[in-house]
Amino acid sequence: MNIYSTLSILAFVLYLIIGTYPLRKERGNLQWSFFLISIAMALWAVSPAVMDALTEPGHAIMIYTLSGIGLCLLPALFLNFALVLSAGDRRMDKAGSLIIIPPIIILFIIISSSMITPAVSMVNGVWQIEIIRNRPLELLLQIYIFGYFGSGITLIWNHARTAPLYHERKISTIIFMTSSLSLIGGWILSSFLPSLDMQTVNLAGQLIGLAGLAGISGMVTLTPPVISPSLAGESIIDKVTDLVILLDPEGRVTRINYRAEAELGIHAGEDWRRFTAEDHQEILEVELEYVKDASRHVKGDYHHELVLIDYVTPGGERIPVKLFISLIKEGPDPVGYSLVAQDQRYTRRLMNRIEKTERSEGVARRRLDEFRVLNEILKDINHSRTPEDLFRTIMKLAGEYLGLPGGWVYIHDGNEPIISGEGSLPLDPSEVLKELGDQSVALVDGFTVAALRHGDETLGFMLFPGQKTNEYDIRLLEAMGTEASSTLKRLFYQEKLVSSLEEKELLLREIHHRVKNNLQVVSSLLNLQSSYIDNPKVVEALKDSQGRVMSMSMIHEKLYRSGNLSDIDVGGYIQGLVRSIMLSYQKPGQRIRLNFDIDDVKLNLDTIMPLGLMVNELVTNAFKYAFPDGGDGEVTVRLKERDGRFILTVADDGVGLPEDFSMDSLTSLGMLLDLGFFLSHLPLIVLAVLGVLLIKLALNSFVGFILGYSARIVVLISLVLAQIGEFSFILSESGLKYGLMDTLTFQAFLSVSLITMALTPFLISLSPRISERVVRSRVHPVIKNGRRYEKPRLKLEDHLIIVGMGITGRRLADLCQEHGIPYIGLDVNPEAVRKARDEGLNVYYGDGTYMSVLRHFNVPEAAVMVVAIADYPSTVHAIHEARALNESMKIIARIRGFENTENLYTAGADFVVSEKREATRRISDEIFSCYGEVCELEE
Template identity: 55%
Template sequence: MDIYITLSVLASVFYLEAGMYPLKLRRCNLEWSFLLIAIALALWALTSTLLHTTSGVYSLIFYMLSGLSIILLPALFLNFALVLSADDERPGKFTVIPIIPSFLFIYLLLVASLVKPGDIHDLLSWTGDFRGLFEAYMVGYLAVAVSLIWNHARVAPSHRERNMTTLIFITSSFSLIAALIVTTLIPSSPQNMNTLGQIVGMIGAAGIVHGMANYHPPSMSPSLAGESIIDKVTDLVVLLDAEGGVTKLNQRAESELGVDSAGDWRDIVAPEHHGKLEREFEDIRERASSSRGDYHHRPLSIEYLRSDGERLPVKLFISLIREGADVVGYSMVAQDLRHTLRLRDRIEETEKSEKLTRMRLHEFRTLNEAIIRINHSNSPDELFRNIMGLLNEHLGLSDGALYLLRDGVLSPLEDGFSIDDPEKILGELDDAVLVRDGLIAVALRHDDKTLGFMVFRNGHEPDEYELKLLETMGGEAASTLKRIFYEKRLVESLEETELLLREIHHRVKNNLQVISSLLNLQSSYIDDPGITGVLRDSQGRIMSMSMIHEKLYRSGNLADVDVRGYIEGLARSIMFSYLRPDQQVELRFEIEDIKLNVDTIMPLGLIVNELVTNAFKYAFPDGGGEVRVSLGRDGDGFLLTVADDGVGLPDDFNLDSLRSLGMLLVRNLTDQLNGELEYTSNGGTEFRVRFSEVQYKKRF
């Protein structure tokens, strides 16, 4: 029996050491979740053996602790798999959800141990009638955990993490299969079975620890970043120790020099440069001894020796490397000068052409800037200010004037100086630029039509470049002036047209109101209710059209009408006209923010007028109710709904045999909108009109 206890103690120590080892390398959620598994394994290894060597209350305690560890192991292993497979979105060290079913089995363990003690030498005797459920719990949890690990082994983002997860999958799968074989296929005593189980468990734990320790994703460190940067730089980097021995060459240095190692810096430097570098190293050490910082010397132009005997010209930078106050080495960073020397030769050959290119580029930029600033002018005054600013900047001209030819009369802008005889200068401007008597005149011509000229005071004779710049400015200024004049006339024409349209809508609205007033006046002289009703209905139709014209001339858009405001105002006007004093009718709207053109809103308004009027006239003969008007988008079209909760339609109502003028109007206007008219009458009346916006057609 002593050998079983010794093995159990050793197994417990092994499990605890295995659980603590990954935490020495990295303290993350994965390592903490594995520590919980290791503690449960250590508790199971120790208590499952001690319960066979003790009796009484101690044996019962070990029996309960052993059962507790067996219950928690599947949940802890599933928690470990969840943490592993969660990738960048790691859960905490321990998640609560996997352990919730374990509380049921812990309760059964306590009842079986304290209330109804059974055979404590059978580790699962406490399960009783729930043994099958517990086995399903263990197998299910372990199977889900292994599946999660296998899936993560295939989709893990890094190669190292896939290797780690694959090793964990293999070892955990092996341990579970081996444990299943030991417990079901190999007959043995409880002590032998426990020993075999410990061996299998230690193999599995060792494999998991090996995977976590050797394949965990690497973390960023200064040394790793430094090595990566040194290998990636395009310069030749050689690191020396304090005595001058070569400790590292980066990839570029190895490739260019044709060596992968060197004993001393003298092996890679041309002999004639040895003395220079020795003096430089000595100077660096002397300066460093009197300075707290790292001394960086001036660059040296030397030659490296390649393995094939060829020489490599470089510019060398030497820096001192310190650790605290101690000198630990030097860094030699060399720039390959072969390409630089070739470029220097080419530059010397092309200096004259580059100078000419820069001059032409400056001219092009100046012309481009002039064109842009001139073309962005929106008035003659702004145009002249922009031109004066450009000429002052590039030609030093600060005094000028702009003369425009309007209706055959040549007149200057207010800004600028005056000249004695501008008509004479205009007559002499045969070319684009005229220079005479200290003045420079620039013609403003567009499509062979003279718009005026600009004149500037000048103290020197302009060169070819300046004449070209002035000519370009004159052409662009004339084109811009033409655009400004066209835009001004167009804006004035548009404003006049808009004013006329508003006036037309206003007068149409007034005329319709006059017609409505005449009908109202006429109805006061008629005693026949039928005729009075007809006149009132006609007033409502006229009012619906009048309100559209009122909306148009009051809005900022003469093409579209705000449908919500129009329909709400129309419906309320109808309610005030037809609502009797003894009625209480609520008017409810469900109208989206929609704008429709006049060709659509005119028939739509008449439809709303007829349907809402009918609702107030016929839906509530004995009291009140609700009238609902809604309008919204329906696919590519629109849906208008007018509904009430009144008495409904007559039994003989039929859209195909209408006798009412109002409903005939609704049907015909729906056809005009290319729409569909539907209705229902069940506990009220509801009319639905599906239609599309009528596209505007040119009338001339």
């Protein structure tokens, strides 16, 4: 055995030792993967020594083949090691085991196909092996070797940069350097030193492999650093937020943490008195001595109770601290003190804040209790029905919540003052009012006086025995006086209103009674006049007129005799009217039976009057023409309500209509139209209708622009007035009668008139959409906006804008004028604007649906906007434009009905009110809440 064989065996043993050494400490995936690398290197190292000991060529080739298998598997094993190293504590993916497949395939190809055929010969006792080179297989081997080794090196380098722990990054860096140097050395040895003999190259490769594997083994077995007590102590002292100072036995500073150094500005070697407040130095000195003396009687460190002292900064600021003093001992000997101080500045600020919060909560609880009591007081006072009930409530509440036993209420109403209470008033009212002055509560001669004041008017006062000086009691008395004054004023107004209504009802009954008497006088005069006339037709006409007058007279009689002056019982009225007609027209001996089928409904005067006239006409015709021979029969009157409408039926069982009756003989409007002419001249009539509509639209638009109306208003007015009015029928019929027009012209005129009248409802329904399109089109601003807008007379800021000066708008303007709230009213009707300006209201001409108009009246700075326009599309457009200019402004809209409420809210309205009787009150409440005012709107 030569030196090379000996060194090969020694390398084999060293490879096994290096590979198994990491397994002694830990047997993880990393250690086992490293062990597999060492096994492959060991097989490669021992193969020359075994081959030299063999004599058969076949055996030598087999050992050489085993060595080649180890070398071929080495790149795959190295890549597996790199994968395990970079994976860390995570489990390897099963796909990682696939990296061993390519080398196995390559080995199978080499062994099975004999692509590499070695030539073996013995030279000087050493086997010489020559390889028959195969270029394709060599290229495949080189790709595999460089690819796997390169991938492994890359994984190790990446882990060296991205590992979460410094220890792992350090180990990975060293493994990267060791393995890289070993691979580079092996590549240089095999590529650039071909002149050396095979055994020398093999030995040099073993040395390089041993060096690299040993370095990797050292890193694999390197344990992570552990925390030592000294390291932990230093870290805790530096990181703790408390002020930590270590003193030697003489009281000099030996160690100080960052927080204490930053706050106190002290350094090692300074005395503890340097950072301790002068007035607290004696306290700390006593405590240090006490700790030192007490340690002699106990084992271990002695921890004293906390000490409250002040530290001092270099600038003289005192830092209150909670100090914990401990004695540091080494065995039985004391070596120093530890001072751990907690900064109390934030704690004290927090305690002060807690105290303030508790005081605030106490005040809030008292205020809440006060509000609860106040709410109960105001509720009880506001529910009073009469002044006497109000006075009793005041006395009860004063005794319940203020402990005042009884009292008096004095009201000076006109000439006779009202005094409520037990006994006479103990003080002179005039003196009490003089002492009270403008105060809400005053103390007068041992009594407590609370004013009853409504606005600037003093209604009277409440007088209680005793003197209340508590602020809480005074506030309750002020609230009681204010609410009692408002309630008393409301009761006075209510009493006046009831009295006024009773008086008006009495007057209205008298009016109906006088109207009924006057109508009866008229009926009597007609009856008297008919007795002097011989012409039967005139007598019949006077009798018909008398019947009509009597039907109206009976209505007024029903009104003043009923308890309700606004609604009349229809059933009783119709029955009385029909019986009255029967008495007038029934012939002697004639028997007419009356049948009534009338729903139980009540109607107002505006509806019952035309209904009575229609019943009078129909029933009169039945009595006059249904029974011409004076025969018996029956007359039926029926009134039914269907879907909000009434159906009136008057029927009889008389002779009926004559046989020669024809609708063509009637002279009604529909019968005047010649259908043949209409159908034969339909195209001409349609063109005439279009011409009439265009001419009227043009004339109406021209007049509207001359008067200064905006484009939207001009379109609405023009479409509404585009028809030919009903009065034109009278003119056309008169023209036909007197020969001013022929029949054809009359029929054409009549056809055009009827068509325009039929189209008018559709034009009215389409007018909002058409006006909206005109507004959005590109027309001249003068045409779109109308006349030039007047500049406001006051500075506009946080003001109210009222769009539409109808009934609601006028009432809101009056309220704002009365309460001093800045407002601007806008309307498109110049006449309405002029009348409002004459009454002193701040109203201007302008169309509030245009953004330019809204900007002109400074909507971006407005606080509230009320849209009170009857046109729903214009209301939506005005809200949309105003919201675009001012997102924070409160917008209130008034509409008719509730079907479009959600659309208005979507457009940007904050509050929507239906057009009911209480609409103005609800809108005014919203407005005055924005300005902090209280609105008292008279009914």
